[in-house]
Amino acid sequence: MNDKLDMASPDGVRKNVEMIAALFPHCVTETAEGKAIDFDLLRQELSSNIVEGTKERYRLEWPGKKEAIVTANLPTTKTLRPVREDSVDFDNTQNIYIEGDNLEVLKLLQESYLGKIKMIYIDPPYNTGNDFVYKDNFAKDTDEHKEESGFTDEYSRRLVANPENSGRYHSDWLTMMYPRLKLARTLLNDSGCIFISIDDHEIDNLRKVCDEIFGENNFIEQLIWRKKSGGGQQDDFFVTEHDYVVCYAKNVSTFKLEEKKIEKSLKGYSLWDEEKGKKYKQIKLSKWGSAAHKEDRPTMHFSIIDPDGNENFPIAPDGRPGRWRFGRKEIERMVKEKSIEFVKRDGDWIAYEKEYEPNEDELATIKERSIFYDLVENASGSNELTDLFGNKDVFDNPKPTDLIQHLIILTTSIDNKDIILDFFAGSGSTGHAVFKQNLLDGGNRRVICVQLPQAIKEESKAYSLGYKDISEITKKRLTLASTALKEDYKATSFYLGNIDKIDMGFRAFKVDQSNMQDVYYRPQDYKQEALELFADNVKPDRTGEDLLFHVLIDWGLPLSLGIEQLSIAGKAVYKVAENSLMACFERGVDEAFAKEIAAHQPLRVVFRDSSFKDDTAKENVKQLLKQLSPETEMRVI
Numbered sequence: 001m002n003d004k005l006d007m008a009s010p011d012g013v014r015k016n017v018e019m020i021a022a023l024f025p026h027c028v029t030e031t032a033e034g035k036a037i038d039f040d041l042l043r044q045e046l047s048s049n050i051v052e053g054t055k056e057r058y059r060l061e062w063p064g065k066k067e068a069i070v071t072a073n074l075p076t077t078k079t080l081r082p083v084r085e086d087s088v089d090f091d092n093t094q095n096i097y098i099e100g101d102n103l104e105v106l107k108l109l110q111e112s113y114l115g116k117i118k119m120i121y122i123d124p125p126y127n128t129g130n131d132f133v134y135k136d137n138f139a140k141d142t143d144e145h146k147e148e149s150g151f152t153d154e155y156s157r158r159l160v161a162n163p164e165n166s167g168r169y170h171s172d173w174l175t176m177m178y179p180r181l182k183l184a185r186t187l188l189n190d191s192g193c194i195f196i197s198i199d200d201h202e203i204d205n206l207r208k209v210c211d212e213i214f215g216e217n218n219f220i221e222q223l224i225w226r227k228k229s230g231g232g233q234q235d236d237f238f239v240t241e242h243d244y245v246v247c248y249a250k251n252v253s254t255f256k257l258e259e260k261k262i263e264k265s266l267k268g269y270s271l272w273d274e275e276k277g278k279k280y281k282q283i284k285l286s287k288w289g290s291a292a293h294k295e296d297r298p299t300m301h302f303s304i305i306d307p308d309g310n311e312n313f314p315i316a317p318d319g320r321p322g323r324w325r326f327g328r329k330e331i332e333r334m335v336k337e338k339s340i341e342f343v344k345r346d347g348d349w350i351a352y353e354k355e356y357e358p359n360e361d362e363l364a365t366i367k368e369r370s371i372f373y374d375l376v377e378n379a380s381g382s383n384e385l386t387d388l389f390g391n392k393d394v395f396d397n398p399k400p401t402d403l404i405q406h407l408i409i410l411t412t413s414i415d416n417k418d419i420i421l422d423f424f425a426g427s428g429s430t431g432h433a434v435f436k437q438n439l440l441d442g443g444n445r446r447v448i449c450v451q452l453p454q455a456i457k458e459e460s461k462a463y464s465l466g467y468k469d470i471s472e473i474t475k476k477r478l479t480l481a482s483t484a485l486k487e488d489y490k491a492t493s494f495y496l497g498n499i500d501k502i503d504m505g506f507r508a509f510k511v512d513q514s515n516m517q518d519v520y521y522r523p524q525d526y527k528q529e530a531l532e533l534f535a536d537n538v539k540p541d542r543t544g545e546d547l548l549f550h551v552l553i554d555w556g557l558p559l560s561l562g563i564e565q566l567s568i569a570g571k572a573v574y575k576v577a578e579n580s581l582m583a584c585f586e587r588g589v590d591e592a593f594a595k596e597i598a599a600h601q602p603l604r605v606v607f608r609d610s611s612f613k614d615d616t617a618k619e620n621v622k623q624l625l626k627q628l629s630p631e632t633e634m635r636v637i
Helices: 012-023 039-045 065-073 102-108 142-147 151-158 169-187 203-214 260-265 328-336 379-389 401-411 429-441 470-491 528-533 544-555 591-598 615-628
Strands: 028-031 034-037 079-082 096-099 117-122 132-134 159-161 188-198 219-226 242-249 271-273 278-284 340-345 348-356 419-422 446-451 507-512 563-568 571-576 581-584 604-607 633-636
Touching (some): 012 028, 079 102, 079 544, 096 470, 102 169, 117 169, 117 401, 169 188, 188 203, 203 219, 203 242, 328 340, 379 401, 379 470, 401 429, 419 429, 446 470, 544 581, 591 615, 615 633
Parallel strands (some): 096 446, 096 507, 117 188, 419 446, 581 604, 604 633
Antiparallel strands (some): 028 034, 132 159, 271 278, 340 348, 563 571
């Protein structure tokens, strides 16, 4: 409630607009200045004859659409800097985490990942009236650019509240989403698709804008996911139990849903149930490790009567009470159907689930249902954070990994090294889901997660736990998930992947200003000291690794390529993906050094401009490389 006085007379125009809206709601539209009346439509409503007016056409329009189109096409001068201390297994992992504005990141990925992404999953702001939208504006003059050179100021200005009573409520959200979806489409491969989680507030607009960007014929499905059951007393009318997941393909003619999960399900059924006449395999019914103990999920800890007539509780190897993998009702059903089996090991009864081999009818190809009834509910996402962080209030409404895993299974292959992208990474559910699914089925999928370092409110629980922005939570979640899954692997028997071969690391990057010096002077304004300052065109705080990844982006090479550091003629040299690229950013590069490099026959070689004594030395090295290694392409930054 706002207790402040308006200190102004009533707004007569706004009152009139509200009265017209009550009679003709469809005649209220959004303009650059806010809500207004569409007088052409209103005149038509008040006339029994066709009123001549603006030419009719079928398309989605909103104030800011042209700006959104321009924004998508504008280049960015930003770069990605590696952050080893935030990474997990930096040198070996194929997974990528990027901290920064997702619009800039999508632009930076255009060369390296053009047509290489198999699946995109995003959970963008839902526009409920309480969310923020990105206020993109790249048309800054020099003074503004200098003023906004730091991340903190830029991002605090970039995110703005979008209240439901705003005159540009829908327009601002569409202006934010349009360029990001447009750039995302170019990253998908020809058989790829995008999944977008959304609720009722923007589902219609999302469908229309995706029809325009992806093509109406590439619409696959508007999936309905039952996110909760019961509750909902705060809802005005019906209890809203669902959200949507909209799916569009890059090219519907080459898109298909995977069926390999059925093939995998046929493995491991080596036991025989005489009573049911079926093969089955045993899966431990108890669970522990990584906060899967009684104190974390007390409702999952109860007794089952074992063959000796005694109460059997889930106990972890460390002696602490564990928990069952299912709740009490499901366990009771399994006991009744005799799908729980006890095996005596070292004098103790161990409970196992009997998972039966699918029969021929069950193996028939059945199309996926458009309503996800049987997936876990949204609360499971918060429970997963409780398991990892010890507190469910670290992040609001995280998506459960089960939902994302289901989409991963449907659209990606176990064996093709498919890349999955999430550029609204939030708490990191998508990265966690990829790790878990790869471990479950032995897949080698890779993931790229992008998250803005959005400031966390000081009064929040996450802030009190030491997290200052959302990106810190994302990175921490990925790190904790990697550790937890490794612990869980040791305690359970249903994983098909070899833990030593599953990549659960990530190479962390941060969006930053260009590595190159900023020059704001006209030639006639230079003084001698300024010329000396810019003798080296690279900023003094940038490392060789910073420059290396700058080169990978410019050359359109993946950020996950293996990197080896060599010492050649006393100089540090980066060797990328065998002979794909060699880079040296030290001074004193001469013909003798060029001969050493040429012996490796690299496809590409790069130096910095200041590596050479002068232009003559640079040209001599170029000509020598051309002679000794004709296939080598040389560039200088």
